[in-house]
Amino acid sequence: MSEVDVKLSMFDRIGGAVSVDRLVEAFYRRMDALPEARVIRAMHGRDLAPVKSVLKRYLSEWTGGPQLYSPEKGHPRLRQRHIGFPIGDAERDAWLLCMRGALEESVADADARQEIDIALTKLADWMRNQAGNPHDAGARRS
Secondary structure, eight states: OOGGGOOOOHHHHHTHHHHHHHHHHHHHHHHHHOGGGHHHHTTSOSOOHHHHHHHHHHHHHHTTSOOOSHHHHOSOOHHHHTTTSOOOHHHHHHHHHHHHHHHHHHOOOHHHHHHHHHHHHHHHHHHOOSTTOHHHHHHHHO
16 A cells, blocks of 8 residues: 555644644633633633643544543533533634634644634534524424
């Protein structure tokens, strides 16, 4: 099999665990610093170390790297795990602002960055749990 036949995982494309660590650190640094992120920072405890660790494990697995999240936590069930936090458009937008800045800082491959952004944008949109989320309206019609 030639190198052309081998499809790299997103985890490998972005630089593996080192890049995932940089991405998460940059994300939470922005959450702490940006006034636009106050709304989501307030949802977290004072010590961000535990959530950083969980996000690093999740993103490692989500990007095709080592399975570090599911053996401990099971299926991500992200929306269910976040249901206790009011997530509307403002919270989604603040999260994406922090993540897009972190991606820009941490991921050199522009194509990979764009692919991750597209996927995370869909995920962040899905995470909204306040009135008016079109995902919920569709679920009620079923």
